[in-house]
Amino acid sequence: MNEYVITALVVLATLGAGLFLLLTFGINFVSYLAVGVIVSVLIASLIYTWWKSKTDKTVMLLKIEILNKIRSALDKIEDNIKEASEFIDIEPFMRDLKRIRKELISKGFFTKDFEVNEKKIEKVTLTAIELESRKVEQQLRSLESLAAASYGEAAAKRMEELLSAAKALVESGFSVGEEYEELRRIVKMPSATLGELLEKRRRSEEVYLKIIQKCISEAEFLLDTAESISAEVVHLRKELEIVKERRHSVEVIPKLQKVRSEAASYLTKPFLQEKKEIISYLERLLKFIKEDFVKEERAVLSLREKVLSYDDPGYLSELSTLREEAKRLTLEVARALAREIVALEEELKKLEVAGVRRKGVERYVSKLDPRKDFSKFSKEALDVLKTLSGEFDTRYKTVKIAKNYPAIEKIIEQKLRENGEVSAEELKVRYAEDFLKRYSETHPEVKFEKKTLKLKG
């Protein structure tokens, strides 16, 4: 609000002063005065701008920055081209770069050492430097495109070579699936500029080397394992040494494959034997898993699937990990059985079933020592599981009979009323014989015939 008031007052004062001058000195005087004031303001503005640009450092800094940019662009493309020299003739490109540098020096933008020539560029306008920068940029771009076109083809060939070498290794059974996928992803990445192409190739080489290194380690492990079972592997170690020396070359792939395949063939027998041993153990373990042990059953089944999925002797070492897992699951199953037995004992107590006492089945579980070797552990574990399972079944059956007897007693009574006798088969219930026996124990008027499994009134 105040601003409006002040502006209005200034306008009114100016108009008032103008009116005063007009009335006091006449129209001619006022016209000359107005033109004079306008011309003086324009001249003063021009002088001020000239003086200001002369003293301002910002423009100079901008000029230096642009020229530094040109220089680093030149350096970078020169480096890239040099790096691409493995696959392309860089001579023409280097010549062109030299020419561009010379031109820039001759124009006074740079010194002979290709440093920004600050003295000379003082007199050159910013616009002129900008124009020069754009010109150089264009030249470099076309130069890079030409280089990328020549390099791209050769680099692609090399990367495809690496990829198929890695694939061959995966197919030979080396555990480098994940690394192969990574390499494949890098190779398939889009790349337009020379810089991108170079970066892609660099990364491809790195991952490929990682693959080779992993394969070498795996092969060494297989050779060690084969040696431990007295296999003759000296010739294979020699082959592996060659691989190590020439790991960058895809030509060593057949050697790696040979080392693995021959070492694995020595391991086939022990591998198959061990695999069979684990599978057969897990299948026996499954038989002790009760209906409600969903979690334990799922874990054992999944382990069995995993063991079955290993079909290459090269996985011999993995089997030892799986053996340990089998031991761990065994303990889980044993603990679950013991837990359920205790729960059933509690239930029997609640149901007031006579002659039931806690057996302290947990002591069986504590007998199991997973530090023992697998064959010893599995033998002991199966014995413990058999005992626990037997204890479980007995208590489970007693609980079921105690809980269901009142309902089944009525069915037995009805059948006795109708037919004077009832057989286990007619009863159509699980544990029929036990129910009939129990009935005969509490009803002296009937007799249970063991031979015919019949209850007669």
Place this chain on the structure above:
Amino acid sequence: MQATRWGIIASGQGANRIAFLYYAKYKNPSIGDRVLLLNTTPADVKPEKPLEHIFAQSPELREKYEKIKRERVCIFGRAPSGAGNNWVLGEREAIEDYENIRRYIASLRLRSSDVLLGIATLGGGTGNGSLPYIIHRVRRNPGFGMERINNFIALGIFPYDFEAPQRHFNAICGLSRLLRYNGEQNAALVILVDNSQVEHILDLGRGQKEERYQRINEEIIRAIHMLIAPSTYASKATIDIADYYQLPSNLGTIHFTPCLSLGNDPDVLSLDAILESASNNAMVPLDKGTATMAYIIVIAPEEKVLKGEITQEDLEDISREWAVKHLAGGRGGILRYTSLITSPESKSVDAMILLGGFSLRRIMEKCLEKYYDFKDSLSGESSDERSRIELAKVEKLEKQLKDYIALTEEKIARLEGKRRKAKAELRKWGFS
């Protein structure tokens, strides 16, 4: 397809207890809050008086009652002290105050395709007197603002054997009126339960009276739950509400009784044994092998059904064998439906066989002496016209029931008789 909605109308004290207990204990989406409690006397001021024993068990139940009290408890009639065990007065009160009752029933917002289950103890005056009339009105002429509800099933509860003659007299009259009213079929289906029989099945011994009654009522509500179950749970072969009454109405015999076998361990009892066990638990006394119809409803744990350990096909086969053995005529009766329902929460197998068309001989046997003791003493000359039990009316009801029983017996006898041979029949149909 929209699920069938059910409503419950319980008339009289005994029925009030059962319906409220069902509402409070089962969260059945097919029922929701559509439970209506009718009574003639606010006993005398508090309508919740008959439910005090239930409330004593849990304060939550009282809270639930308080919630529904305003909209779901209807006190009808003018008698200051209820119907006084006189069904004539119970009926009179319902007739005179039907407008009041209608308003409450209308508030249940049921459609013509929905189902109403009417509950009454047959020994009393209020429920036994009013329910047959209410069924008759709602099925034929429900009045302003209400759709006709044809699917009106009645649950009639017979008095204990030890109860007084007038209660057995009431029961016979009530049964007759539930089956037929003004010469026409009344309820779409009449489900019968006998208190003494349920007590016998449950083997309750000599416990506290209220506790025993409670156990019996709980068994009855389990039967109600099983009856409604096919409309509620995932059913393998749904028994539609029409299945419950369409064909029985055509056959002319509409009385049924539930036979329950609940909480069976599927690891021990086979379906055969479960059905066998259920058939020993008929909720009215009956002669085995006289039933002509059976609806077999089994609720099984979902995991057993998914594993294929219990299947609809197996149940059908077992039901067929069961029916041949247990239904009239030794050929599987006239009518049979089987429905396997899966329940994700349940670990046990529940089964209900709704036996129908059986001989009413054993029920009549238990009631007739006391019925005549009371009937023969009636003078028919009460000074109060509204409560007068007219002998002529009683005779009419008696004849009506006799006719119904004769029809039932005829059907059983026909099944027991000579079977039509296919070969001879084919010849009549023109096959050589």
